[in-house]
Amino acid sequence: MSDDKLISKKKPAYPISEKLYSYLNRFNRNVKIPVFYNDLLRFAGSVVVYDKNDEDTLWVRVYYSDSDREEIDLSLKKVYSILHSDGRIDIIPFLNVDAIDYCTFGNSKPFRVKIRNILNDNYTYFYVKKADASRVYGLELEHILSPYNLNFLVYKDTLIEEHISGIPGDVFIKDFLPQCTDAEKSQIAKEFVKFNERCMIRLLGDMRSYNYVIVPTHDFDHVVYKIRAIDFDQQCFEGRLIIYRPQFFKENFKMVETVRDRLQKTSIDQYKIEERSIVAKRIISAGNRIKALLEAAEHDEISTQDNTQKLKMEIYELTLDLKFKRSDTMGQVLKSALDYVRRNYENINMKSLLEK
Incomplete structure (x- = not known):
């Protein structure tokens, strides 16, 4: 498709x-x-x-x-x-x-x-x-849940x-990625996995290559690459989970190919867990701010009923979490998604403590 x-x-x-x-x-x-x-x-x-x-x-x-x-x-x-x-x-x-x-x-x-x-x-x-409203929610969620302030x-x-500075993703993929060393490609692959996971967790859609930038930073004897979203128009709107996963857009094929060539499945799984844990920590540390934002979102009209029904059932079938099934608005689906990530993190932490 x-x-x-x-x-x-x-x-x-x-x-x-x-x-x-x-x-x-x-x-x-x-x-x-x-x-x-x-x-x-x-x-x-x-x-x-x-x-x-x-x-x-x-x-x-x-x-x-x-x-x-x-x-x-x-x-x-x-x-x-x-x-x-x-x-x-x-x-x-x-x-x-x-x-x-x-x-x-x-x-x-x-x-x-x-x-x-x-x-x-x-x-x-x-x-x-x-x-x-979609764009405002997207900007505020980026400010709270990503590594970057907006x-x-x-x-x-x-x-x-x-303005968010960086090399447009499509330009980077075409002109810069082929010139990167193997070590740099491995680091870019890691960042794309994390970026992909972060977008899915907070339901930021349409991250085609021209909707994010690559930010290179010189650190001692090498360059560190980070990926930042720059377009928040498709925050919590579409009804298919695939839209919230950058890996499925054809414009990102070269990035997906780099991940496949440079990372083993165990590494990919590790980076996904790392990103979920980091987002969970940000949710917890944001406290009343994220709570107030989600209270506004869950009563707001930011998508169609059809999209809401499709997305909540798709995520429910994936997680079997009844909170998704009971969601009536896209804001409630978002709240359920962030609650799911936070609860899983807290449960794993509690289990680790009990095993010590």
């Missing part, structure tokens, strides 16, 4: 519920900002953005009328200050909006804003998107996301 048939053609955007807004307020994610997504849609025209090989990037660089440009530039500089600093305006004279790009590919249709410090030419990006803001119907 092709990836296009696996994934719904168009996922609807779900509004931010009162419970989710309450959560965002409690944990300082809901901050007043001076510009909305719809404001950026007032562009007067655009030009295609090409990469260094003169290929279409599927982004267009937008421009605004003189009257709109001044207001939008100032507002975006203020957003940068709120996102990356304490919101003070005294840094604004030292900032320049170098580019505003718009992507019509995919569900989120984001704006990508390039902000440059004119004193030293350092620059960074952030994204302006239409707020969608910085984002939500105000009314607008979402501001920080």
Whole structure:
């Protein structure tokens, strides 16, 4: 079955519920900002953005009328200050909006804003998107359950996301993976197994190669590779468990092949257990924060009833855990999945203690 048939053609955007807004307020994610997504849609025209090989990037660089440009530039500089600093305006004279790009590919249709410090030419990006409950849950779960912290803001119907640096997965697989040493490929294989497990546990779907990045870090005499998700649009939406397992997308075939060539089954099983244990520890340490997020999710509408029924029964047949069968919403399926991982970890730990 092709990836296009696996994934719904168009996922609807779900509004931010009162419970989710309450959560965002409690944990300082809901901050007043001076510009909305719809404001950026007032562009007067655009030009295609090409990469260094003169290929279409599927982004267009937008421009605004003189009257709109001044207001939008100032507002975006203020957003940068709120996102990356304490919101003070005294840094604004030292900032320049170098580019505003718009992507019509995919569900989120984001704006990508390039902000440059004119004193030293350092620059960074952030994204302006239409707020969608699925994406917000995905970002917050990534912040809590992955090794990485995420910085984002939500105000009314607008979402501001920080840029996640790294080599796009599709580019890495094509241009970098073939040049890696055997040791590096083994390490990448290990990370892909862990990434695959983490996505499945927290129900993050559609991790095709262009929806994650590879982050290389130099450590003493070698390079360590990590894999980070960058698209959270398909959090807890699809009705098939296969969508939440990156290994089944054809775009990731080379990564799966690397796992098969470099790792034995015992190692793969070991890395899966390691990742489940790490996620379980994060669930436990997150305490009231993950509890509050799941309370919002289990009463929220973030998928269709049909998808919920399909997924809960598929996971129930796999685990025989009645909590899945009793779930009525996709948020409850997510809560059951995280509870299942946590309980298994705690039971194994208790058994180990008793055996000592």
